[in-house]
Amino acid sequence: MPASPTRFVYLGPESTFAEQALRTIPEAEAGVCTPARSVPEALDAVRSGQADAALVPVENSIGGQIGVSLDELASGSPLMIMREVVLLVQFVLVSRENRPLDTIGEVAAHPQSSAQCRRWLRTNLGEPAIVDVLSNGAAAAGVAEGRHKVAICAPIGAVRYGLTVLAKDIADHPNGMTRFALVRRPAPPPPPTGDDVTTLAVSIAHDRVGALLAVLTELAVRGISLTRIESRPTGERLGRYMFFLDCDGHVAEARLGEALAGLRRVCADVRFLGSYPRAETEYGERVVPPAGVTDADFADAAKWLTRLRSGQPE
């Protein structure tokens, strides 16, 4: 009996960047890919076992954090990020047939998409009327179905619906990127590669001055660099936050393990959200760890400590 194909869900609708990102994962080609109406729906499908993995956006280099994804990962039953996908955000201007840019008076677009193309639109189309739609996929579908004449969408939308691309690469920031997380139910993390990311959700005691400084010190003292820190409200009231940290390193490594255990001891709560290979996109300088924090350094120090405790100091 052949193995069942892996069931993927992604933040839908179809023809959005999330689908495009999922298609970059080899296993997804052989799997079943289903859109979800929302991030909570996508993650709940994994939690309940209806799906094996979900791909959801976690941050965008222009718009910043995707709060709903962070919040949903930090609450509910545990999930783990097994992989990240970083996608260059390229927008295209589409219609059903070719037409001169100077005849376009109205453009359908998701508000974030039109915002990211604002300068291009002003320069090339004057100040067209923007019709807000609910997703890039809906913008493409709307053109295909005749509800809109012209729209901004993802390249995959143009392909899917056979639309004419009037202009491509129209984003104001040519290097805009979205980072997606492939999330599964808890399982052993993929093995360390030497260039991994570990994601944590950390709650600090709100009544302790310097608590965030203490968190950063726990990392710094073991030579762990942060590549990202995001705050999210806990929902209780203003002034209460949790922090999402992306650290250099892998939970299987000694330095990160000790730092994690340290956070566990000093923080009100720490949720481990996964260790996974850094995506091969050029988005972060690798930080060279300081001296003294390799696994070999930790092993040497542990052996030395064992000798000390048994009365054999050298």
Add this chain to the structure above:
Amino acid sequence: MPASPTRFVYLGPESTFAEQALRTIPEAEAGVCTPARSVPEALDAVRSGQADAALVPVENSIGGQIGVSLDELASGSPLMIMREVVLLVQFVLVSRENRPLDTIGEVAAHPQSSAQCRRWLRTNLGEPAIVDVLSNGAAAAGVAEGRHKVAICAPIGAVRYGLTVLAKDIADHPNGMTRFALVRRPAPPPPPTGDDVTTLAVSIAHDRVGALLAVLTELAVRGISLTRIESRPTGERLGRYMFFLDCDGHVAEARLGEALAGLRRVCADVRFLGSYPRAETEYGERVVPPAGVTDADFADAAKWLTRLRSGQPE
């Protein structure tokens, strides 16, 4: 000749929480209040002199940071926050006439509003169809104009359009709050009250390990507590952030002044976004500063230093 009334803009449309928040400011009652279509439009009106002050949301205790407000404050010509307004977010369910809850199959709402009432909707209306609209004001107007039967909106929307309130306090988090900033062109900050907030936008050199730790240390060593830290992408690419900090204290105070000057020296860039009285809502524990950081302590130390430098050590 009487003085011209102060011209306020706020994030529109009318009948949203921003208008409701603006109405809590005494001067606004005597002023002219105009909605803006977006946060950038509101702030640009102040920058250009078309308006004297703008009220825009900066964070929500459920949804988190309002990225566009932070980004717009951190770029363009300088603006300063002169006041904060914190508003309890109360949603009401409205229609044109009274009707039983169990006859409602569809509700118009801004997506964030329906998300914040999800549990209440499921419990009280089953799983109604949600029609997404672009603002709480549009939801109320839509009911008033007959486009929608039932909507979720802000209390001010029900009053403005004379709608019937079918249910009030329907938010799942009863203490949800939104924090707004009243922004003006640069001017001397309001005088210290003893319980002030100072907002900063700080860029750190991306290639310096421990740079965030250094920022926090500059604050901690002068006894400054952080009540909020938000990261925002710089837009250049993933992995580049700036930080928005809300600090306890006022720029006129010695400890905050010295900490600010320290940040100026060690950070790639620091933008001062204002010192203003903490809103009288119960959203943050006051943190008692450690010993040695009052203005008197700084003045004593400065006098002592002057004596040392002139060769009179005691």
Add this chain to the structure above:
Amino acid sequence: MPASPTRFVYLGPESTFAEQALRTIPEAEAGVCTPARSVPEALDAVRSGQADAALVPVENSIGGQIGVSLDELASGSPLMIMREVVLLVQFVLVSRENRPLDTIGEVAAHPQSSAQCRRWLRTNLGEPAIVDVLSNGAAAAGVAEGRHKVAICAPIGAVRYGLTVLAKDIADHPNGMTRFALVRRPAPPPPPTGDDVTTLAVSIAHDRVGALLAVLTELAVRGISLTRIESRPTGERLGRYMFFLDCDGHVAEARLGEALAGLRRVCADVRFLGSYPRAETEYGERVVPPAGVTDADFADAAKWLTRLRSGQPE
């Protein structure tokens, strides 16, 4: 066959504070106690196996560090402190027979002893001539053998030589104390008591800015307090130091173990000089460790980390 009695050496000559301190240790009563001519000689006797344990002074509350003891412990083959003895330093003024204080024109004393009684001597004897001798024991012996008429010595010297005590408690600081270390060849440390001291000799890389800050941070982040820090020159040249640290805690405890391993990783050299019970004298406030650093906290965090690594996050 009965066990051989334990062979103790102490910094001689006889009748000094070191002998008096050794006599407070119960095992010493049943052992053989031999004076050594110097601290190096005492420690070398232990290293070579001629003696089982050596008692040497390490600091004095008036005179400070006993440099030679620190230097000798930090170099040569490893030794470990198994016990500390803290002795109240009480000086007596002695002669062979009773005589009025106002007839005394000359007093024999070790220079440190006369220095510690300077005010008393001036007040009670005018300004007597001081004859420097090489130890408190030599002062007492000198009186007994007629070389001196009056001397300052330790109480044990008066007893040993049957001298008349003309005045007691003549030290200017009534609570002067000397701390001695009982040193043995490496062996398992005595078990933790809950109030232990751990002594380390730490060398830092001389070319690293902030290296001492890094050392203190390794301790602080695990909740370890320092009760003492002494610098000693390495002898290479001015500006090169090593540090002697007395930490709260025992090497068998998780928090101290992890801190030690951290120092091992980041310092040029760390020599462990023993974990032993704090002497029951009132010389240090016990510092209550911060939350999160008990052995139970460490064990909990270690178990949690094991679960994370195996993919079972909760």
Add this chain to the structure above:
Amino acid sequence: MPASPTRFVYLGPESTFAEQALRTIPEAEAGVCTPARSVPEALDAVRSGQADAALVPVENSIGGQIGVSLDELASGSPLMIMREVVLLVQFVLVSRENRPLDTIGEVAAHPQSSAQCRRWLRTNLGEPAIVDVLSNGAAAAGVAEGRHKVAICAPIGAVRYGLTVLAKDIADHPNGMTRFALVRRPAPPPPPTGDDVTTLAVSIAHDRVGALLAVLTELAVRGISLTRIESRPTGERLGRYMFFLDCDGHVAEARLGEALAGLRRVCADVRFLGSYPRAETEYGERVVPPAGVTDADFADAAKWLTRLRSGQPE
């Protein structure tokens, strides 16, 4: 009327290293130089106005801190170090006439001097008997006056008494150095040279965990390096220390000034002991300060702060 010559005192007796160090100061050649019997006597002569300046040793690269000098500087009426002198410690073996080394059975020496030549003595003289004397000057005088046959003394002693040098450079550490401080009554410090040392005596509150960490952080955050830290007992009881710090920089510089003022605010007590040029001996690597701490950086930041406070943020 010609100005009176400057009156110098130095730690005597004559013919010691202190006199040799004093002779390296040009003004001393034209001044009156008088030996004092002890460090307290030398410093009291300055305090009382009997002398204008005192030269006393503060540390030795082999023996470490000269506790009595540190203690006397930290107490009593304020004094300030105006200059440091670093002297290479060279010992010579002297007698009245030439004689073969293998005929020497006894050597007179100050205990620290014989200790520093121990290896040389063993190698070249076998194990000669050592006769302890109270100073290097006394050793030379003793030979001159016939009380001793052979002695270890400072080169100046051989010159002064016309003694025959049997061997020179006999110290085991060829680069042993002693550092002396030239101390005066409070006066404006010598102007900054760009390579200065500032000496402080700092008392920390004994009941505050992490107090030393706080002291170091005050320095580090302003980019100040420590070249030396010494602890000294306060004399009250064991476990109470004060710290002597040698910092890179000059009190007239902004970074050091701000750090000093910070210490003043957070420490129980800070005594400023002088800013003076680093001696031109090769004893410390110059530490390059981090970015952002020049006087220009501080001035820029102070101007910026003034603009912020007046409402002109750019």
